Amino acid sequence: MKYQTLIGLEIHVELLTASKIFCGCSTAFGGESNTHCCPVCLGLPGALPVLNKKVVEFAVKAGLALNCNIASVCKMDRKNYFYPDLPKAFQTSQYDMPICTNGYIEIDCGKKKKIRIKRVHIEEDAGKTMHAEDGVSLIDYNRCGVPLIEIVTQPDMTSSEEAYKFLERLKSILQYTEVSDCRMEQGSLRCDININVKSEDSSFVSNIVEVKNLNSFKAAAKAIEYEEKRHIDLLKKGENTNKETRRWDESKNKTVIMRMKENVEDYRYFPEPDLVKIEIDSDWVEKIRTSLPEMPNHKKERFIKDYGLPLYDAEILTSSKGMADFFEEVVKEFQDAKMVSNWVMTEFYRSLKESESDIENIKFCAKDFAKLLRLIKRGTISNNIGKRIFKEMYNSGKDPEIIVKEKGLMQISDVDVIKEMVLKVLEEYPESVMDYKNGKGRALGFLVGQVMKVSKGKANPQMVNKIIKKYLDT
Amino acid sequence: MEIYHLTAHEIRDKLQNKEISAKELTELILKRMKNVESKVGAYVYINDENAVSFAEEVDNRIHAGEILSDLVGIPMSLKDNICTEGIFTTCASKILENFIPPYNATVTKMLYEQKSILLGKTNMDEFAMGSSTETSVFKATKNPWDLERVPGGSSGGSAAAVAAGEAFFSLGSDTGGSIRQPASFCGIVGLKPTYGLVSRYGLIAYASSLDQIGPLTKDVEDCALVLNAIVGHDNMDSTSVSFKGVDYKKALINDVEGLKIGILKEYFEEGVDEDIKKAIFDSLKLFESMGAIVEEVSLPHTEYALSAYYIIASSECSSNLARFDGIRYGYRAKNYDSLKDLFIKTRTEGFGEEVKRRIMLGTFSLSLGYYDAYYQKALKVRTLIKQDFEKAFKNFDVLIAPTTPSVAFKIGEKINDPLGMYMSDVCTVPINMAGLPAISIPCGFKDGLPIGLQIIGKHFDESTILRVAYTFEQNTDYHKKRVKL
Numbered sequence: 001m002k003y004q005t006l007i008g009l010e011i012h013v014e015l016l017t018a019s020k021i022f023c024g025c026s027t028a029f030g031g032e033s034n035t036h037c038c039p040v041c042l043g044l045p046g047a048l049p050v051l052n053k054k055v056v057e058f059a060v061k062a063g064l065a066l067n068c069n070i071a072s073v074c075k076m077d078r079k080n081y082f083y084p085d086l087p088k089a090f091q092t093s094q095y096d097m098p099i100c101t102n103g104y105i106e107i108d109c110g111k112k113k114k115i116r117i118k119r120v121h122i123e124e125d126a127g128k129t130m131h132a133e134d135g136v137s138l139i140d141y142n143r144c145g146v147p148l149i150e151i152v153t154q155p156d157m158t159s160s161e162e163a164y165k166f167l168e169r170l171k172s173i174l175q176y177t178e179v180s181d182c183r184m185e186q187g188s189l190r191c192d193i194n195i196n197v198k199s200e201d202s203s204f205v206s207n208i209v210e211v212k213n214l215n216s217f218k219a220a221a222k223a224i225e226y227e228e229k230r231h232i233d234l235l236k237k238g239e240n241t242n243k244e245t246r247r248w249d250e251s252k253n254k255t256v257i258m259r260m261k262e263n264v265e266d267y268r269y270f271p272e273p274d275l276v277k278i279e280i281d282s283d284w285v286e287k288i289r290t291s292l293p294e295m296p297n298h299k300k301e302r303f304i305k306d307y308g309l310p311l312y313d314a315e316i317l318t319s320s321k322g323m324a325d326f327f328e329e330v331v332k333e334f335q336d337a338k339m340v341s342n343w344v345m346t347e348f349y350r351s352l353k354e355s356e357s358d359i360e361n362i363k364f365c366a367k368d369f370a371k372l373l374r375l376i377k378r379g380t381i382s383n384n385i386g387k388r389i390f391k392e393m394y395n396s397g398k399d400p401e402i403i404v405k406e407k408g409l410m411q412i413s414d415v416d417v418i419k420e421m422v423l424k425v426l427e428e429y430p431e432s433v434m435d436y437k438n439g440k441g442r443a444l445g446f447l448v449g450q451v452m453k454v455s456k457g458k459a460n461p462q463m464v465n466k467i468i469k470k471y472l473d474t
Numbered sequence: 475m476e477i478y479h480l481t482a483h484e485i486r487d488k489l490q491n492k493e494i495s496a497k498e499l500t501e502l503i504l505k506r507m508k509n510v511e512s513k514v515g516a517y518v519y520i521n522d523e524n525a526v527s528f529a530e531e532v533d534n535r536i537h538a539g540e541i542l543s544d545l546v547g548i549p550m551s552l553k554d555n556i557c558t559e560g561i562f563t564t565c566a567s568k569i570l571e572n573f574i575p576p577y578n579a580t581v582t583k584m585l586y587e588q589k590s591i592l593l594g595k596t597n598m599d600e601f602a603m604g605s606s607t608e609t610s611v612f613k614a615t616k617n618p619w620d621l622e623r624v625p626g627g628s629s630g631g632s633a634a635a636v637a638a639g640e641a642f643f644s645l646g647s648d649t650g651g652s653i654r655q656p657a658s659f660c661g662i663v664g665l666k667p668t669y670g671l672v673s674r675y676g677l678i679a680y681a682s683s684l685d686q687i688g689p690l691t692k693d694v695e696d697c698a699l700v701l702n703a704i705v706g707h708d709n710m711d712s713t714s715v716s717f718k719g720v721d722y723k724k725a726l727i728n729d730v731e732g733l734k735i736g737i738l739k740e741y742f743e744e745g746v747d748e749d750i751k752k753a754i755f756d757s758l759k760l761f762e763s764m765g766a767i768v769e770e771v772s773l774p775h776t777e778y779a780l781s782a783y784y785i786i787a788s789s790e791c792s793s794n795l796a797r798f799d800g801i802r803y804g805y806r807a808k809n810y811d812s813l814k815d816l817f818i819k820t821r822t823e824g825f826g827e828e829v830k831r832r833i834m835l836g837t838f839s840l841s842l843g844y845y846d847a848y849y850q851k852a853l854k855v856r857t858l859i860k861q862d863f864e865k866a867f868k869n870f871d872v873l874i875a876p877t878t879p880s881v882a883f884k885i886g887e888k889i890n891d892p893l894g895m896y897m898s899d900v901c902t903v904p905i906n907m908a909g910l911p912a913i914s915i916p917c918g919f920k921d922g923l924p925i926g927l928q929i930i931g932k933h934f935d936e937s938t939i940l941r942v943a944y945t946f947e948q949n950t951d952y953h954k955k956r957v958k959l
Contacts, residue, residue, distance in 0.1 A: 039576065040710075042802070043797050044803070045557070045563075045573070045678040045798075046555075046556075046557045046563075046676040046677055046679070047675070047676075048712070049712070050710060051712065087802065089793075089799060090796060268841060270845075273681075273683035274679075274711075274712070275713075276713060
């Protein structure tokens, strides 16, 4: 029997507003515990919320970017439950009238597919509980009242690959619109999975299991694969999954049960009486719509068309707005788009990864990057020297031409100079010369390498190759 | 008349004519409090030292010739659910008995800016739930007219303080009648403003969609002065309305000619004391004699108001009071085994019976499967009640009803009869449901106990209510009667 997996996602995203959702406190990440707090976000008796208009704007922006309908009127509701880091004992959220509904994201896994978005709603974040070793619990309320949107998809994804693609797309869309930085490690993007499987003829359906708080896209994909298998194995044995909430255990590479869902949790939702209804002006929505940047999908198509890039390159370059913008800036200065793309995707990405940095913090400018590529293309420096210069440029932000001059890294293309070096090496390694003559092709590489070494990497490798061959073959 | 029995505007004149200093006045009132507090028990916290030093500062300003407002140097009190920075604000509950807010309510700030002098925090029913000030964890306040009777509730401490000459005015809060009913029982003036006219920021919530802060004063003129001081849009309360500033002193007109007054038919039905009915009809005769047009009007959904009110108010309170969990402030149970146990024990030990009753009722009403039958239904009733009033106000300028169905009852008489207690708000509750303004003024006595006349107005039409009330006062003497203590 064949099985189909159904995956729906719920994603919490922290919005990049400067102040919190119901008060003027800072939303900055970090900071000493309980320093970004006031009576309102602490829910002290008598304090009242006042909705931050920026939050509504950002939610509308996200909704538009996700192809949603924007409500003309919506409201906030209270979701009641007790928890120490929830200071009012209710979360102000949206229940039956979310701000955005019925959107979709298009993903590409070989073929294009629309993943429907059920709703996007506004809510506030809670604080953070830390459990010390001695059994004492400490609470940091800095995060209380940080604005969130929750994005809920339909169960339209059928594999971990699709879910992974969806999350990547979603992240880049949200980053493009600048409503969130989507930093999972700082908790500004959090993902829950709802998953079950059914047999092809729908005669067997497993119960929906929720996997909470995935802290990376990779973990999400792994958790999906794990659950998929677990569900199918149980169905095959004639058993079913329990309706339950699980979490991903990174160290054991498996999901483990958090709690059973025997009873529906009753949050006793009701309209937040301290806030008036939110009326959203359609002209305002249109204004936001026209201010939206080009979305990654469009950009990707355009990169393929305008720059003749392969799909693979276009997808990687457009996954981050900063990188796509940088790429285009470089191409303006240096027209070989494929060469730019190769360099961005290899050297540049590698350096970012190694230094755990991102494009917003780079020290050099697009112009200098173009200069470097020009030096390589013209043969002024070799490709390998180019890599070295890039490293230095990356670390110091120095002009590549200046680096070349200062270090005398200009490529040696003078035939006589190269000849001299070649003869010296041939004289030094007669065994390798013999090896080559006896048919061991590998010896050639060794000899070329030695010449490059002698030239401190500056000799034009093609010329070295040619000249050595000439001597050996005669 | 003794100084402490004067009205705020009479005192204002004396202060501004320099017949008395703010410090002398404050000390005098504090002395009065020393004499009668043990009998009345209006206060839960007395701010004596701060009050005197603040009064001295005010005197300096008066001497320096600074422009003075009507409430400068006037000693007043605040109900203990209105936050005062650095001063206990307990809601008369064990769960908040050690709570000192780090901020002022907007009304507190406004009165401080007026340079009114805070004498202390007044007793109340716990979390403003009750109609007799008996559910306070500290003590039951006594009615200054008869110390064996209740002052009404939940702003009973505020009403008793003003009636007993222990403050020239006070602020209370009114969720279902909690300003008007005690004003009526204590023979003073109590105004529940239109919902949204006065900021609720810093008022510890009972039922957010119904709560409103308002003045308790000795006469209508004082009521206008205090109202002037506390109205205005507040950036901290998004339900507060940016209502163009009106000078309520200008509403103090002794004339009702041509005004159309509606008598609310359903408010005179069974359960209303005959003497009260008579007092109200006598008042109407007075208005008629002055040229007002008086007619009966029916609000058909009145009978459902009280039950719908208790559903909505309890639902909101179950959520508003959930924050009192022993984690961050207030009372925390001493011994507990787990987090859940900590929540449960703290709340079991910290809340009183009436509060628990309403939390349970509200939690039930909002629960899955009951929401539609109770909360949703109550909201529908609320809409019908609003529509009743809207219809009536197409034909009338103000509506008139008794404030309470009976005069002040005996302490203990209804404390074990919650439904009987709830009935004492039957004439006031619908006004909160509709968000309308209403005032209670004294209009007679029964066996030496005051009777209240309730005048209800259109949204944000406090001026017309004040005008009608002022006219009544100018042509009667009930507001001049003072308690003997």
